[in-house]
Amino acid sequence: MPKPENQPNEALEWSVNLGDVRPERRYVVIFFALFMLLAGVYLFRSIVLGLIGFVVVFAATLEMFVPVRYRIDESGVQSRNGISTTRIEWGDVKRTWEDGSGVYLSPLAQPSRLDQFRGVHLRFASNREAVLVKISDHLENDVESVVGGVDSGRTERSGGEGRDDD
Secondary structure, eight states: OOOOSOOTTSOEEEEEOHHHHSHHHHHHHHHHHHHHHHHHHHHHOOHHHHHHHHHHHHHHTGGGTSOEEEEEOSSEEEEEETTEEEEEEGGGOOEEEEOSSEEEEESOSSOOGGGGGSSEEEEOSSOHHHHHHHHHHHHTSOHHHHHTTOOOSSSOOOSOSOOOOO
16 A cells, blocks of 8 residues: 655644534434423423533534544544544554544453543544554554554454453
C-alpha cells in the first residue's frame, strides 16, 4: 500500500460531522429531546426536570450536531467533541481493529465488554488509507494488521479469539 505524502512528524487532523452523514437522525434526536422536555413538565410538573431530560438527551447525542475532531500526532491519538476529549498515548495501545466506519485503538490486551468504554475510535472521512498508514507508522507494524482487525502485534494473545466474559 503506497504511503501518503505526509511527513512522519506531521500531525494528521480531520473532522467528521455525523449529522451530515445521516441528517434524518438529527430529527429523531430532536424529537426525543423535546419529548423528554414535555414529559418532565407534564409528568412531574417541573420545568427543571423537563430541561434536565432535554439536556441529557442532547448531550448524549452531541456528535449529531457538533463535528468530532480527530488528531494523530507523535504522542498518540485524540478524539474531541465539544468539551469531551478522549485520548490514548501510543505506548498504551495494545490492540487495533477496523470496523465499518473507522479504526479503534484499545488499551486492553484482550477483547472485552469494556472495549466500547476504553480507547479511541477514529472515524474515517475519505482518508482511510492516510489514517491507517499513520497508525501503522507509530505502532511499527504493517497496515494489514490494523485493517484486518487482528491484534496489532504490541501484545500476544493467550488463548483463542473469543471474547473475555469479565
